[in-house]
Amino acid sequence: MKRLLFIAPLVLFLGIAGYLGFGLTRDSSILPSTLIDKPAPTFDLEALIPDGKGLKTDDLKGRVALVNVFASWCVPCRAEHPIWMRVATQEKIPIYGLNWKDKRSDAIAWLEELGDPYERIGFDPDHKGGVEWGVYGAPETYVIDRDGRVRFKYVGPVFSETLNETILPLVRKLQETP
Amino acid sequence: MIAELGHFALILSLCVAVAQSTLPLAGAARNHAGLMTLGSAAAIAQFFLVAISFAALTHAFVVSDFSLKVVASNSHSLKPMIYKISGVWGNHEGSMLLWVLILALFGGLIAGFGRNLPPPLRARVLAVQAMIAVGFLLFLLLTSNPFERLYPPPANGNDLNPLLQDPGLALHPPILYVGYVGFSIAFSFAVAALIEGRVDAAWARWVRPWTLLAWSFLTGGIALGSWWAYYELGWGGFWYWDPVENASFMPWLVGTALLHSAIVVERRDALKTWTILLAILTFSLSLIGTFLVRSGVLTSVHAFAVDPDRGVFILLLLIIAIGGSLALYAWRAPTLKGGGLFAPISREGALLLNNLLLTTAAATVFIGTLYPLLLEAVGGGKVSVGPPFFNATFIPLMVPLVAALAVGPLLAWKRGDIMGALSRLKVAGAVTAVALVLCAALAWGRPILGTIAMGFAVWLAAGVVTEIAERIRLGRIPLRQSLARAGGLPRSAWGMALAHIGIAGIIAGAAGATVWKEEIIHVMQPNETMEIGGYTLTYDGVQDSRGPNYLTRKGLFSVSKDGEPVTKMYAERRRYLVGGQQTTEAAIYSTLAGDLYAVVGDNDGQGGQTVNVYYKPLVPWMWIGSTLMVLGGFVSLSDRRLRIGAPSRKRRKPAAAQPVPAE
Structure with a gap:
């Protein structure tokens, strides 16, 4: 019995190692979301910025757009932020923000400092909208087509490589299809 | 050529490490003195070889040799010298080499200072140390070679991530x-x-x-x-x-x-x-x-x-x-x-x-x-x-850790007397109660969590002072004798006290910065003022200038308190020329009571500038606390050295090498 106690750390470690090994062998930042090719979930979030626009399901229809889950406490979000500034100003693709598990004042300060690339921002302090979208953590990014269907989901910070090789081509393709 | 030399030295050090990881072990098992001492020589040789390799890479960064892949992707000829050097470890390959260098340095230190260790133990320790080195060196050489060449070499490099500069x-x-x-x-x-x-x-x-x-x-x-x-x-x-x-x-x-x-x-x-x-x-x-x-x-x-x-x-x-x-x-x-x-x-x-x-x-x-x-x-x-x-x-x-931290050092070895310890903490308890009341009065209407955290910080600090006071019998014997006792306390006791007080500082600073912070975000026009944390902040406008490898826009502020000018400060937004990334450099005015912290954001196109200003009470205590912790570690370490002659072999004062009585 006592001997088992001494073996426990080894067993625990091997479990973790197996789990890391499993994680390593797959590049799964692009995940099959259960939402893919389905209409965006039903949700309705109030605006983050007091006189700004909120975000609800119907807002997603009509244009090809991106939905980006972000939070001021999330360092990877800060890392990907310049990409969204670029997409908003140069690529002219609408980006909708979902401000997730954040404090309103922190989030506004964050946007004031770094710039605000979002056309609309839904404020979701209590994971009410996030749960509908199946948000695991911040940041996450979705591509939404003109009919308001989710076409792509990316978990983790988007850098220029993912943007240029995956997201932009997809957006262009969706924009061209009538 | 120098890079190839570095590469070669790295390969040689791998060979040495392989020998060091096996032969001394065999020596220790068979009690063969020659094989055991081989470990020390190998450890020192390994250190010198890795040091040569590291020097070679540093040289490549200093002279901006862009024919090396890591230099080309992480450096730039315009970069200030200090960041050329820090660029050596600002990337995967170089930082791994630094890792191995430090590992080899520690191996060398054991070999150098460990002469009073029993030879089999020393041989085995060095062998294990070398096994780690073998793994890392293989990793470096096989998957992350810092000396990989690039052909043709680019005219200039990609620059180091500006956040790292x-x-x-x-x-x-x-x-x-x-x-x-x-x-x-x-x-x-x-x-x-x-x-x-x-x-x-x-x-x-x-x-x-x-x-x-x-x-x-x-x-x-x-x-x-x-x-x-x-x-x-x-x-x-x-x-x-x-x-x-x-x-x-x-x-x-x-x-x-x-x-x-x-x-x-x-x-x-x-x-x-x-x-x-x-x-x-x-x-x-x-x-x-x-x-x-x-x-x-x-x-x-x-x-x-x-x-x-x-x-x-x-x-x-x-x-x-x-x-x-x-x-x-x-x-x-x-x-x-x-x-x-x-x-x-x-x-x-x-x-x-x-x-x-x-x-x-x-x-x-x-x-x-x-x-x-x-x-x-x-x-x-x-x-x-x-x-x-x-x-x-x-x-x-x-929470329980900090609460118990004040009590633990007062308990005796083997069997402690919790009531006795608590009764000796009566004064500390009273000080904490007073501090709580004061804090509650000062921070009335602010989140209660801050006051609770201050209570813990004060309790911990008072507990540490009590412990030292008990040991020098402060107040129970004449002050002169108490001071003599204080001088005679082992340095490890002072080290412990410093480190524990440091934690109190960190708690206070962290709580102040998060729970009691004030912030204002405002689009400011030049000469506009705002009030925060008792200060009056005047925005004096922006000034554009140029750094060695970036353009910068400075937001200038004048700070005054009660009508008296206190300081001028500026916050920067830098734009790096090579990568185009932006960084912010906050303007910070620090006093023991707290930090005034300002950042400039975008301009609104009409002469106004978004300004975020924070007042963060007690933040410097966090840095002071951290410094005390590190200091405590080193003070304690100096005690060890005197007591057991390790890791330093210098014994300037033989009398001090007497073992101090166990507490």
């Missing part, structure tokens, strides 16, 4: 690495002890100073990183529970536990197998930390996607190093003889409580950090669970 972050990695790698010594000693099947007080006396050294550096490294985040990331946060931070925090937590449990082994010959396990875990977490961050498993999924070989190699290394040592532990640890017994309420009991809370805290951080990876394994991706999880799990564990 900062004095704080230039020093951060080397200091952090000394901490991480320093724990390799505790690890090597633990594995050597398992091979020998013997752990005694002498072993603990050897392990403690090295652990203390590593711990002090790790503490300093973490504090420096936190300070950097505070002034560089632009909103005055100092701790993000980011995977990168957690990677250094986990070994710190377990290393702190190790530091304390090694005292029990040394003084009371108890908790041996636990201490060995902690030594293994501390270094294992350092390894996992370095690798998870370096490999990019946690920070960016891309690093792995482009080079899966590296990841698999890393995993194999981890399995061999950690799995191997834990297997050895499972096999040998049950045979280690247990030592002294103790009652639950005793100094040992208090230290054990400290250990349990610290390791549990480390486990929660581990789960929180790896939880995203678990999601990845089931089909998720890289995410950040964020502060809500950590605040909910970590802080409740720290």
Whole structure:
């Protein structure tokens, strides 16, 4: 019995190692979301910025757009932020923000400092909208087509490589299809 | 040519490390003196070879030799010299080389200072140290060769990430690495002890100073990183529970536990197998930390996607190093003889409580950090669970730790008297109560959490003062005698007091900065003023200028208090020319009462500028507290040196080498 106690750390470690090994062998930042090719979930979030626009399901229809889950406490979000500034100003693709598990004042300060690339921002302090979208953590990014269907989901910070090789081509393709 | 020389030296050092990892072990097993001493010579040779290699890489960065791939991708000829040098370790390959350099340095130090170790133990420790080196050198040479050439060489480099072009972050990695790698010594000693099947007080006396050294550096490294985040990331946060931070925090937590449990082994010959396990875990977490961050498993999924070989190699290394040592532990640890017994309420009991809370805290951080990876394994991706999880799990564990921290040092070894200890803390309790009332009055209407945190900080500080006062019998014998006693206290007692008071400072600073902060965000026109934290801030407009490799826009502010001018300060937004990235440089005016912190954002196109101003009470106490902790570590370390002649062999004052009475 006592001997088992001494073996426990080894067993625990091997479990973790197996789990890391499993994680390593797959590049799964692009995940099959259960939402893919389905209409965006039903949700309705109030605006983050007091006189700004909120975000609800119907807002997603009509244009090809991106939905980006972000939070001021999330360092990877800060890392990907310049990409969204670029997409908003140069690529002219609408980006909708979902401000997730954040404090309103922190989030506004964050946007004031770094710039605000979002056309609309839904404020979701209590994971009410996030749960509908199946948000695991911040940041996450979705591509939404003109009919308001989710076409792509990316978990983790988007850098220029993912943007240029995956997201932009997809957006262009969706924009061209009538 | 010089780069090839560096590459060659690295290959040679691998050969030396292979010899060092095997021959001394055989020597120790057969009691062959020649083979055992070979370990020391090899350790020193290995250090010099790796040092040559590191010098060669540094040379390439200094002269901007863009025919080397790492230099081309991480440097630029316009970069200031200090960042050319820090660029050496500002990338994967170079930082791994720095890692190996520090590892080899520690091996050399054991060889140099360890002459008073029993030869078989020294041989085994050096062999284990070399095994780690073999793994790392193979990793470097096979998957991350820093001396890879580029043909044709580009005209100029890609520049270092501007966030890294900062004095704080230039020093951060080397200091952090000394901490991480320093724990390799505790690890090597633990594995050597398992091979020998013997752990005694002498072993603990050897392990403690090295652990203390590593711990002090790790503490300093973490504090420096936190300070950097505070002034560089632009909103005055100092701790993000980011995977990168957690990677250094986990070994710190377990290393702190190790530091304390090694005292029990040394003084009371108890908790041996636990201490060995902690030594293994501390270094294992350092390894996992370095690798998870370096490999990019946690920070960016891309690093792995482009080079899966590296990841698999890393995993194999981890399995061999950690799995191997834990297997050895499972096999040998049950045979280690247990030592002294103790009652639950005793100094040992208090230290054990400290250990349990610290390791549990480390486990929660581990789960929180790896939880995203678990999601990845089931089909998720890289995410950040964020502060809500950590605040909910970590802080409740720290509360009893801090509360008990004031009491523990007052308990006697073997069997303590909790009522006696508490009654000696009456004054401390009264001071805490007064402080609570004062704080509540001063911070009336602000979140109550801040006041509670201040109560804990004061309680801890008062407890530490009580402990010292008790030991010098302050107030019970004439002051002169008390002072004489204070002079005679071992330095480790002062070291402990400093480190524990440091924690009080950190609690106060962290609480002030998060719970009591004030902030104003406003679009300011020139000459407009705002009031915050008792200061009046006047915005004087912007000024554009140029740095060595960036353009900058400075927002200028005049600060006054009660009509009297206090200071002028400026916040910057820099735009780096090569990569086009922007960084913010906050304007900070620091006093002991708190920091005034300003950042400039975008301009509104009509002469106005978005300005974020924060007042963060007590923040400097966090940095003072961290400094005290590091200082405490070094003060304690200086005591060790005098007592047992290790790690330094200098004995200037033979009289001081007398063992001081155990407390």
